[in-house]
Each structure stands twice: as structure tokens, then as C-alpha cells.
Amino acid sequence: MKNHEDEDLKLLKSNLEDYFKVIIPQKDVEKTFYFNNKKKFLGQFSPWHQDKGGNLINDFIKQVETSNTTEDFSWLKILPDDLKKEIEKEGRHLNMRYQIPTHFHGDIDTATIFHCLENPRGYLGYYQDNQIDKGLEETSLNGYYGKTEMLLANSEKKKTIKNIKIILKGYKEKEIDIKSIVERRYQLKSIKDVKDIIYSNQSNLMSEIKHMFGLESKFDFKNKSKTSQKNLLEKYYYLREYYSQLIQINKELDFKKLEEKQSEIEKIAQQICNLEIYPFSCAQPDLGENGIGEKIILNSDLSKLGAFIVLRRIYKYLKNKESQKPVFVFRKYDTAWEKLFRKLFKEAKGEDFANNVMERLENNFFYCQLRPIGGGITDGNVISVPNYRKFMDMKASAFDEITKLLPRIDVKNN
Numbered sequence: 001m002k003n004h005e006d007e008d009l010k011l012l013k014s015n016l017e018d019y020f021k022v023i024i025p026q027k028d029v030e031k032t033f034y035f036n037n038k039k040k041f042l043g044q045f046s047p048w049h050q051d052k053g054g055n056l057i058n059d060f061i062k063q064v065e066t067s068n069t070t071e072d073f074s075w076l077k078i079l080p081d082d083l084k085k086e087i088e089k090e091g092r093h094l095n096m097r098y099q100i101p102t103h104f105h106g107d108i109d110t111a112t113i114f115h116c117l118e119n120p121r122g123y124l125g126y127y128q129d130n131q132i133d134k135g136l137e138e139t140s141l142n143g144y145y146g147k148t149e150m151l152l153a154n155s156e157k158k159k160t161i162k163n164i165k166i167i168l169k170g171y172k173e174k175e176i177d178i179k180s181i182v183e184r185r186y187q188l189k190s191i192k193d194v195k196d197i198i199y200s201n202q203s204n205l206m207s208e209i210k211h212m213f214g215l216e217s218k219f220d221f222k223n224k225s226k227t228s229q230k231n232l233l234e235k236y237y238y239l240r241e242y243y244s245q246l247i248q249i250n251k252e253l254d255f256k257k258l259e260e261k262q263s264e265i266e267k268i269a270q271q272i273c274n275l276e277i278y279p280f281s282c283a284q285p286d287l288g289e290n291g292i293g294e295k296i297i298l299n300s301d302l303s304k305l306g307a308f309i310v311l312r313r314i315y316k317y318l319k320n321k322e323s324q325k326p327v328f329v330f331r332k333y334d335t336a337w338e339k340l341f342r343k344l345f346k347e348a349k350g351e352d353f354a355n356n357v358m359e360r361l362e363n364n365f366f367y368c369q370l371r372p373i374g375g376g377i378t379d380g381n382v383i384s385v386p387n388y389r390k391f392m393d394m395k396a397s398a399f400d401e402i403t404k405l406l407p408r409i410d411v412k413n414n
Helices: 002-023 029-033 038-045 051-066 081-089 094-098 129-136 141-153 161-170 178-185 204-213 237-247 262-270 292-299 301-319 333-349 351-364 385-403
Strands: 113-117 272-276 327-330 366-369 382-384
Touching: 002 301, 002 333, 002 351, 029 301, 038 301, 051 141, 051 178, 081 292, 094 129, 094 141, 113 301, 129 141, 129 161, 141 161, 141 178, 204 237, 204 262, 204 272, 237 262, 262 272, 272 301, 292 301, 292 333, 301 333, 327 333, 333 351, 333 366, 351 366, 351 385, 366 385, 382 385
Parallel strands: 113 272, 113 327, 327 366
Antiparallel strands: 366 382
């Protein structure tokens, strides 16, 4: 069994080298994909580290600092012009245009658990994207943050376009301090730190842990307020929803004991890297055939970057197996990430090559999450991709066994 696994990994290493040579033909594979130079790798493959991304980030900072409402701003400008125009034909997409994107957070060189998600939902809770588009009506960058600030401050539980317009009746843009809103909403010490929301060397969990143990948080470790764990962790979304079970063996966090364990918790957080397959905030990513999400995933360098980060980390391990083997836990694996990987491999080396590489990646490194809602890496919500496929086959066959007992009606032939 061990010999078979070793042979499988050798073949995978060779497969990845063949693929990398197609991307940028060079004799030295290590130079091609910059496996030992993260800065060069990101400069080559990350739109955020190139002039286009840097200029867009600086433009956002400038407009927020000067409260400039005359210039049109959109984070979608990071996309190729033809893809941006195609997306904007289908709607206004105010959330994607104006909310700060979130792409990757963590050490892409050394992390061992890569949590590969679809896209950030953003800061507007349970409002649907079309409700925001129609409820906010025509608006600028300033107007978007000013109006959404009013929505977030309102306790109206019924989320409708009509109610949005009622809430915004008293809106006055001149009274809005957009800089303060953005800094507070994204917990930024300065608006100039906005790139840390898009990408950073700290996992989302690490950022929350550092804040929790920081003097400014005054976190109630002893729970003197006797509140629920959910309310106690109100400001710590990733700890509450995603990673609490990775920190201690018990499912219920014991904050009294954790208070003295900051360094141990940070060692855990350091091993996590968060990736989004595309970075724009929206409630409905629309990953179906020809949907907006699918168009971005299959046709943008942003999404390619996520795939390349995964492949580069796997190859780093295959080159030096003395390091800890990384694993990759995917949300929306079959509707998003798998589609992208298969497209990249097929375009480079054909369908047979794509099938072989995907099988080796799935057998050795890839896991997925079972629940359609709720992205936590928790007990009962993670399964290896091969076992996931067996599970789905078993579900289908079990249903067939039951339905064969009944004389079901074929309405198409009646």
C-alpha cells in the first residue's frame, strides 16, 4: 500500500512538472513556478500584486480619503475588460462593485490546512443581492457605504426592497463619513491597510485570535456576563463558525482554560490558509452553467491564482517530503473548484491528462464539505473526495432500490 502511494505521488510530481512547463515554458521547473520565491510567484500570477491591482487598491484608498463621489469606482475593474462588461450587462452588482474583496489569507508556503471556499458573503447579512441593487437605486461608492450603514443599523427583520427604500428615506450623503465607516466595518487601524482585507500572511483565524487576546478587545474569558458562546464570540466569526473544533478536542470551547493558551492557539492558526475561488462579496455567487460566478471562476486570473496556490503548495511538499503534508478542504468542490482544475489541465494537456492528475490529487490531498450551508471544518462536515463520491453513489443506489418497489408513473409518456 505504501509503495503504491509513493509511486502515485511520484507520478503526480511528474504530472505537475509537465503542466507547469506548459504554463511558462522553461527548462528549470523551480524557476517556472517560483516554488522557493513567494514574492516572484505572486508577482507573476497575482493580479493584486501587479500594476492593475495595485492601482485599483490605491484608487479605492484615494476615493475614500477624499470622499470623491465624481469618479466611478468598481472592484470589478480587476477583471479583463470583456469579462467585466459581460458581467455588468447582467445587473448592477453593487455588492461586488463596492465591498472590499477577500482573496487569500495565510502563509501559502507553509500552511498545512487550506480551507478553499467559494466567495465572501460580505457584511450585509441576509439581504439578497437583487434587493441591494434595487433598494439602493443609483449610488456611488460613498452612497453605497452610507446607505448600507443605515441598513445595518436598522433592526427590521423583513428584508424586502420596499423596506430598504423606507429605511433609506432620510439618507443624506453629505453627512456620511465614509472613511470612518470603512475602517470600522473592516476593523482597519488605517484605510491604507485595505490590502490586508484582500490578502495577507495571516489566516482569518489568526487575525481573530490576535484581536481576542489583544488589550483592546477586553474579551470576557471567564464569561462573567454568563452569556451564550454564540454571543460571546459575536465579533469572532471564523472562530465561532469555522474553526472552534480545530482548537481543542472538546466541541464546546472552554474559554477559562484557553486564556492561558495563546501561543498554542496561534500555532494552530498559523497552519491554516484561507482561499476564495473568487474574491467578490455577494450573497448569491451564481455558480450554475453560464452564471456570473461560473464566468468569473473559469475566465479570470483571480480564480487561476487560487488554483495555482493549491498546486504550488502540493509541489513544494512533493519536492521535499520532510515537511508536513498539506490537505485541502473545499466548499462547493464539484460545482466550482473541480470545474476550474479540470479546465486548466484539459486546456494545457488534454482530457486524459486532466483525468489522471485529478484522480491523484483527489486520492492524496483533496477533501470536501458535505453541508450545503455552513462552512466549518467540523466533525461530520469533512470527507475525502473519493469517499464523497462513494457516498453519493450509495445515496443514489439506495433511492433506486426503494423506488423499484413502487409502480411510479412516467408522466412524459402518458
